[in-house]
Amino acid sequence: MYRLVVIDDEYIVVEGIKAMIARKKLNYEVVGCAYDGIHGLEVVQKEKPDLVITDIRIPGLDGLSLIEEARESCTDTVFVVISGYTEFEYARRALRLGVKGYIDKPISIEKLTDVLDMVEKECFQAREENSQLERKRIGQEKIKNLFDQSVRAMTKGSGNVGDFQKYANAAVETILEVYPDVEDFNREVVKYLCVLCDILSESMKQVQRDSLFSYQEMERKTTVEEIQEYARKVIVDLSRYMEADKTGSSHAVILEVLAYLEEHYQEDIGLNELAEKVGMSTAYLSVLFKNEVGTSYVKYLTNMRITQAKKLLKEGHKVNEVSEMVGYSNYRYFSDIFKKHVGLTPNEYKHNY
Incomplete structure (x- = not known):
């Protein structure tokens, strides 16, 4: 729905436009109205509507002067003027101000619908x-x-x-x-x-x-x-x-092991379990892992857990929660391992980082 403000010193014109829009179920919602130019300018500046329909000759501030003032703060608003007059000077000023449509009185449903349809197609749809x-x-x-x-x-x-x-x-x-x-x-x-x-x-x-x-x-x-x-x-x-x-690993089995550790590092994973999973002896997998990865399986898993623990501590998790989350059921053992690798206890790390 496009937001519309109507300004005219004739109450019957304002209410008539509202009624026509409602009757035809047009894609417009009247969000404000006024019966003089000064109040009309206030309404326009407050609502910043998509469209303003204003009479040219209204008390306080004429319609074209209102448009000129409103344009400074409502740069995207489209203006249509109503008038029973066809003076050349009014038309020239309206064109200079970029007025997009004109409705002559008396206003009919057909005249209003034609103008609103034109504004929607030429202005709003193009803008969208x-x-x-x-x-x-x-x-x-x-x-x-x-x-x-x-x-x-x-x-x-x-x-x-x-x-x-x-x-x-x-x-x-x-x-x-x-x-x-x-x-x-x-x-x-x-x-x-x-x-x-x-x-x-x-x-x-x-x-x-x-x-x-x-x-x-x-x-x-x-x-x-x-x-x-x-x-x-x-x-x-x-x-x-x-x-x-x-x-440095290019071995398919080690790729599988690394992928499995990435997803299950927080579980109680032993080298025996991994060896059985990939169909190798524990001794052979241990040697292969160290040769391919450059460190032992235990050190690799510990480093992975400590890295994740540091991240979780930074996020504000409690130390005992982090211990469980990275695979250490024994809180004291986790604290000892953490300090050995990081140089700080988990609590010290949490409060310093």
Whole structure:
């Protein structure tokens, strides 16, 4: 609904316009009215309506002077004038002020409807289309920036997995804002993910793009939620390969182990359980893990837990809660391990950071 203010010194004209709009169920809502120019200017400046219909000859401040004053603070408001007069000087001033329409008295439903339809098509719809185009342009620029940031996070030095996930997920959400239609969203997400997968495949020759992304899988996605879920999966997979590459691991079994630890680090995970999961002996997995990752399984898991604990403490969680959340049921043991790695007790860390 477009917001409308009506100004005329004849009460019957103001009420008549209200009644006509209601009767025809036009896409306008009368949010204010006035019977003189001074009060009318106050109403317009307060309401900042989409449209003002004002008589030219009203007491206090004539209609054209009112428009001239109102334009300073209501730059987006459209003005239409009413008059029983056709003096050339009034018409010239109205054109100079950018008045969009003219209704001569007596006002009829047909005259009012014609003017309001014209204003809606020529002013409001055009304005909305321009606004949508501008929003789309801004959104596309944001997508480009997020894409550039996610690529930098993938390729800068050994890569930054946290930044990559942040920028990549933000890019997918922004794509949805700019392309809300499911087919358009799917198409743009496919383009985005394919480039990311190509970049990873180029830097890690042993990884094929087909193992990261499937066109057939995306074709089966028929809802926004399904597309988002698949995009998140691809981004997580890319992150795991980045993490593995950063640690020097290219072994498929170690990739599987690292992915499992990422999701289950807070559980009581033993090397025996992991060895059984990947079908290896415990002794062989222990050696393979250290050779591929560069540290022992226990140290790797401990570092992962301590890193997460620091994050949770910064977020304000209680120390005993954090202990449980990162996989330590014994609070004192957690505190000892934390201090050994960080140099501060969990409480000291929480209050200092």
